[in-house]
Amino acid sequence: xxxxxxxxxxxxxxxxxxxxxxxxxxxxxxxxxxxxxxxxxxxxxxxxxxxxxxxxxxxxxxxxxxxxxxxxxxxxxxxxxxxxxxxxxxxxxxxxxxxxxxxxxxxxxxxxxxxxxxxxxxxxxxxxxxxxxxxxxxxxxxxxxxxxxxxxxxxxxxxxxxxxxxxxxxxxxxxxxxxxxxxxxxxxxxxxxxxxxxxxxxxxxxxxxxxxxxxxxxxxxxxxxxxxxxxxxxxxxxxxxxxxxxxxxxxxxxxxxxxxxxxxxxxxxxxxxxxxxxxxxxxxxxxxxxxxxxxxxxxxxxxxxxxxxxxxxxxxxxxxxxxxxxxxxxxxxxxxxxxxxxxxxxxxxxxxxxxxxxxxxxxxxxxxxxxxxxxxxxxxxxxxxxxxxxxxxxxxxxxxxxxxxxxxxxxxxxxxxxxxxxxxxxxxxxxxxxxxxxxxxxxxxxxxxxxxxxxxxxxxxxxxxxxxxxxxxxxxxxxxxxxxxxxxxxxxxxxxxxxxxxxxxxxxxxxxxxxxxxxxxxxxxxxxxxxxxxxxxxxxxxxxxxxxxxxxxxxxxxxxxxxxxxxxxxxxxxxxxxxxxxxxxxxxxxxxxxxxxxxxxxxxxxxxxxxxxxxxxxxxxxxxxxxxxxxxxxxxxxxxxxxxxxxxxxxxxxxxxxxxxxxxxxxxxxxxxxxxxxxxxxxxxxxxxxxxxxxxxxxxxxxxxxxxxxxxxxxxxxxxxxxxxxxxxxxxxxxxxxxxxxxxxxxxxxxxxxxxxxxxxxxxxxxxxxxxxxxxxxxxxxxxxxxxxxxxxxxxxxxxx
Numbered sequence: 001x002x003x004x005x006x007x008x009x010x011x012x013x014x015x016x017x018x019x020x021x022x023x024x025x026x027x028x029x030x031x032x033x034x035x036x037x038x039x040x041x042x043x044x045x046x047x048x049x050x051x052x053x054x055x056x057x058x059x060x061x062x063x064x065x066x067x068x069x070x071x072x073x074x075x076x077x078x079x080x081x082x083x084x085x086x087x088x089x090x091x092x093x094x095x096x097x098x099x100x101x102x103x104x105x106x107x108x109x110x111x112x113x114x115x116x117x118x119x120x121x122x123x124x125x126x127x128x129x130x131x132x133x134x135x136x137x138x139x140x141x142x143x144x145x146x147x148x149x150x151x152x153x154x155x156x157x158x159x160x161x162x163x164x165x166x167x168x169x170x171x172x173x174x175x176x177x178x179x180x181x182x183x184x185x186x187x188x189x190x191x192x193x194x195x196x197x198x199x200x201x202x203x204x205x206x207x208x209x210x211x212x213x214x215x216x217x218x219x220x221x222x223x224x225x226x227x228x229x230x231x232x233x234x235x236x237x238x239x240x241x242x243x244x245x246x247x248x249x250x251x252x253x254x255x256x257x258x259x260x261x262x263x264x265x266x267x268x269x270x271x272x273x274x275x276x277x278x279x280x281x282x283x284x285x286x287x288x289x290x291x292x293x294x295x296x297x298x299x300x301x302x303x304x305x306x307x308x309x310x311x312x313x314x315x316x317x318x319x320x321x322x323x324x325x326x327x328x329x330x331x332x333x334x335x336x337x338x339x340x341x342x343x344x345x346x347x348x349x350x351x352x353x354x355x356x357x358x359x360x361x362x363x364x365x366x367x368x369x370x371x372x373x374x375x376x377x378x379x380x381x382x383x384x385x386x387x388x389x390x391x392x393x394x395x396x397x398x399x400x401x402x403x404x405x406x407x408x409x410x411x412x413x414x415x416x417x418x419x420x421x422x423x424x425x426x427x428x429x430x431x432x433x434x435x436x437x438x439x440x441x442x443x444x445x446x447x448x449x450x451x452x453x454x455x456x457x458x459x460x461x462x463x464x465x466x467x468x469x470x471x472x473x474x475x476x477x478x479x480x481x482x483x484x485x486x487x488x489x490x491x492x493x494x495x496x497x498x499x500x501x502x503x504x505x506x507x508x509x510x511x512x513x514x515x516x517x518x519x520x521x522x523x524x525x526x527x528x529x530x531x532x533x534x535x536x537x538x539x540x541x542x543x544x545x546x547x548x549x550x551x552x553x554x555x556x557x558x559x560x561x562x563x564x565x566x567x568x569x570x571x572x573x574x575x576x577x578x579x580x581x582x583x584x585x586x587x588x589x590x591x592x593x594x595x596x597x598x599x600x601x602x603x604x605x606x607x608x609x610x611x612x613x614x615x616x617x618x619x620x621x622x623x624x625x626x627x628x629x630x631x632x633x634x635x636x637x638x639x640x641x642x643x644x645x646x647x648x649x650x651x652x653x654x655x656x657x658x659x660x661x662x663x664x665x666x667x668x669x670x671x672x673x674x675x676x677x678x679x680x681x682x683x684x685x686x687x688x689x690x691x692x693x694x695x696x697x698x699x700x701x702x703x704x705x706x707x708x709x710x711x712x713x714x715x716x717x718x719x720x721x722x723x724x725x726x727x728x729x730x731x732x733x734x735x736x737x738x739x740x741x742x743x744x745x746x747x748x749x750x751x752x753x754x755x756x757x758x759x760x761x762x763x764x765x766x767x768x769x770x771x772x773x774x775x776x777x778x779x780x781x782x783x784x785x786x787x788x789x790x791x792x793x794x795x796x797x798x799x800x801x
Contacts, residue, residue: 016049105463107357144332169433183332189250212465221455234287252600270313274321531595533667540673546635561687581622671734757794
């Protein structure tokens with residue numbers, strides 16, 4: 001069947017583009033200065049023009065739904081805190097001609113190598129300062145220049161391995177660099193997710209469009225990272241500040257995509273100059289660390305003693321050559337805007353060639369002539385991206401000039417600068433190019449900048465054929481930031497011939513090789529263990545609450561011993577029975593989500609969405625549910641949500657070490673919950689209906705009816721809920737499972753002798769296996785709970801500390 005867009009007339013395309021008018025004096029990505037369509041955009045525009053408004057809306061919704069389902073988010077900060085927001089995709093990609101991109105990539109590769117050489121000099125011989133290519137103040141007063149890194153030579157011989165650059169197009173159509181990102185560049189993972197979303201939006205266009213693929217870039221970088229290990233047996237890992245950083249989603253996504261471990265500083269320790277990660281099997285060496293936190297936080301021993309994020313001794317591990325870091329500590333010094341003023345001359349000196357990709361015009365105003373230039377051009381600089389530096393600390397001139405000095409005369413600003421003795425870094429006011437964005441069903445020009453990425457490989461610097469663009473919400477360049485309402489778009493680099501589909505793993509004819517299981521940090525194991533416990537604890541609470549509200553509906557508020565007993569039982573666990581959806585229950589849902597968020601790199605998207613859906617449903621029901629039958633129905637809804645999460649995790653999660661800890665946590669909590677229920681509702685003195693309540697809470701009503709020919713009594717309740725090895729709700733079933741999983745852990749850990757946890761599980765399991773119902777008294781059940789708590793402590797001491 002022929003595509004609608006393939007049969008459309010030129011008039012239809014003209015009508016679609018009729019309302020799109022570039023701004024005067026501004027370069028536009030879609031249209032030439034004469035108003036004609038740039039050829040590289042033609043196929044995309046024909047496609048868009050050939051779709052109905054309803055079809056486009058559905059296509060855009062597919063992309064948004066993918067991002068929502070995958071959990072892509074950004075953290076928006078306010079004066080009182082932060083909130084997680086959906087990823088703001090601008091659905092129309094930025095399209096760049098392949099030949100033009102090749103020239104850009106050449107300039108980016110040259111710039112990357114130049115920054116490497118500058119970094120090597122700043123932390124080595126210091127010739128650039130000595131010979132007058134850089135002012136000493138620019139380096140010494142920069143808080144990102146780290147003196148402890150001086151004379152440390154990375155094991156690989158290179159300081160920089162992964163870089164990002166902000167680039168823009170000037171009114172004359174040429175590209176320039178707005179900023180260098182060398183500290184811990186973010187965005188590559190988001191570029192991948194933008195591409196995945198746009199492939200859903202344009203699912204029928206992408207296969208036949210000559211859009212350069214991204215997988216080859218990431219494959220080259222992954223292989224380069226693995227190559228940095230050399231003969232070292234250390235692992236490759238990504239170091240994240242944790243789940244509260246605004247780019248944590250990307251850290252987890254990239255770790256999962258590339259197959260690297262995601263670590264936090266608390267996972268690491270340095271001993272005898274070697275970096276290792278604390279795992280459930282003891283310390284394991286780390287040979288390559290992709291750092292995603294700022295340098296000064298990395299080592300409280302030598303860099304910033306107030307840092308709660310760092311690992312003491314990180315610098316000493318670098319100094320000993322026991323590891324490679326991507327990028328080396330101290331690389332943030334290269335992000336100083338002032339440095340850009342000197343790069344053209346330094347390029348001639350170090351590279352023997354001018355910059356192929358120029359900077360935005362920048363001045364270091366430490367010299368009188370340049371200082372005078374800025375003072376005389378403050379009026380113009382106030383409307384552009386300017387930055388001011390008052391040694392020895394930084395202030396933002398855009399904020400200062402537009403805020404503190406708003407409404408003051410030009411001369412008073414200049415007087416202030418002279419009076420304060422400020423040293424300025426001036427940048428030319430920028431007019432960014434515009435690119436089309438779909439606004440209210442119509443194309444409109446919006447300002448944009450593009451972030452591009454470069455990775456060091458054995459063959460040299462590789463540049464990602466694309467990236468991601470930040471799109472302004474209006475003509476105001478300040479609105480580019482997502483915090484200010486901006487959005488992001490995919491970047492399509494168009495080849496002049498068909499592009500072969502690519503993937504991260506190329507097929508080959510090499511020998512079959514099964515990789516060893518990834519290491520499991522003790523912190524990750526602990527979070528999985530408690531995730532299992534929190535979800536199971538919530539399920540136990542939901543089951544008791546349902547039993548309570550069903551009887552409340554039946555008996556009302558009259559004084560009925562069983563209703564009171566159920567209420568007192570809930571109260572003993574901190575659950576207020578007067579609340580239809582108690583706050584404690586919602587807290588358990590939230591705790592589950594927090595535990596899962598700390599191990600996002602080990603969690604499937606479906607499992608993550610199911611857990612979030614459970615928590616969101618609980619919070620939603622809490623706003624509208626009434627006591628009695630309404631609350632009982634709500635508990636049934638929550639039970640189905642919990643069952644959905646458990647089924648996804650336990651049916652689909654690979655049986656690596658992480659799954660075993662989640663299973664141990666779940667089994668231990670279920671055993672404890674059941675022992676608690678039986679100690680109250682299977683007590684010989686329980687109020688009428690207690691035995692039936694225990695069977696109901698234990699989800700064993702049908703099993704009990706089929707298995708026992710007598711009416712419910714204490715022996716039958718204890719038998720089915722404590723001693724039945726085939727009942728997945730019984731205590732003995734949980735102990736059998738715990739014994740099996742802990743034995744497997746011990747085997748994988750290479751333990752020659754039985755550990756404390758194994759002994760305790762075996763003793764309790766054996767004691768129950770040889771007992772009859774009459775031997776399981778209420779006192780014995782309470783003792784079982786204490787023994788389960790001891791097992792939990794033994795597991796923590798053996799694997800999770």
